[in-house]
Amino acid sequence: MSSVVLRRMRWWDVEPLLPVEAALFGASAWSAETFWSELAAPGRTYLVAEDGGGALLGYAGLALAGPDADVQTLAVAAHAQRRGVGALLLDALVAAAREGGASAVLLEVRADNEPAQALYAARGFERIGVRRRYYQPEDVDALVLRLRLTGAGAGAQRS
Ligand SMILES: CC(C)(COP(=O)(O)OP(=O)(O)OC[C@H]1O[C@@H](n2cnc3c(N)ncnc32)[C@H](O)[C@@H]1OP(=O)(O)O)[C@@H](O)C(=O)NCCC(=O)NCCS
Secondary structure (H helix, E strand, O other), X not given: XXXXXXXXXXXXXXXXXXHHHHHHHHXXXXXHHHHHHHHHOOOEEEEEEEEOOOOEEEEEEEEEEOOEEEXXXXXXXXXXXXXXXXXXXXXXXXXXXXXXXXXXXXXXXXXOOHHHHHHHHHOOOEEEEEEXXXXXXXXXXXXXXXXXXXXXXOOXXXX
């Protein structure tokens, strides 16, 4: 997609992104308070993607926790999907994890979320576990995925 700008998420970005969050995640959507506490927590990298006119395209967040980093969220507005914005955000989170010294990036994805799984697979994430019936009340499993940043398996990422 032409002219996508990534920048740090600030507290005042939260209210405007809530409709996108609700549309994408439904009953599991984060509240404004959840975003604000994430932004205030240590070791977090939250980014927003905008078009050249400053309109919101997507956002993503990473938490550095011990030796690993966790993808907390990744979202691209429906109208902006499938144009490379999600990959751009994910690559930026992985870069932040590397810069923060993480040895791996971990995340959970719904077993029925094929678009996200395709994105993560294309970026070299491997499935390392399943949390059965993790998402309630929908009763959907979570797949635990990992991208190694050091040691064996590192370098599988394509960017
Ligand atoms: C998952 C999501 C972030 C992907 O964002 P996106 O901007 O549409 O993804 P991109 O355009 O960067 O796609 C990159 C690659 O991912 C894969 N991919 C993305 N969407 C896909 C889809 N609908 N079907 C199949 N593959 C898909 C493809 O390999 C794609 O590369 P290609 O377009 O060259 O084939 C977006 O669909 C989204 O926000 N979904 C709802 C929220 C969500 O599920 N978040 C993840 C929670 S773990």
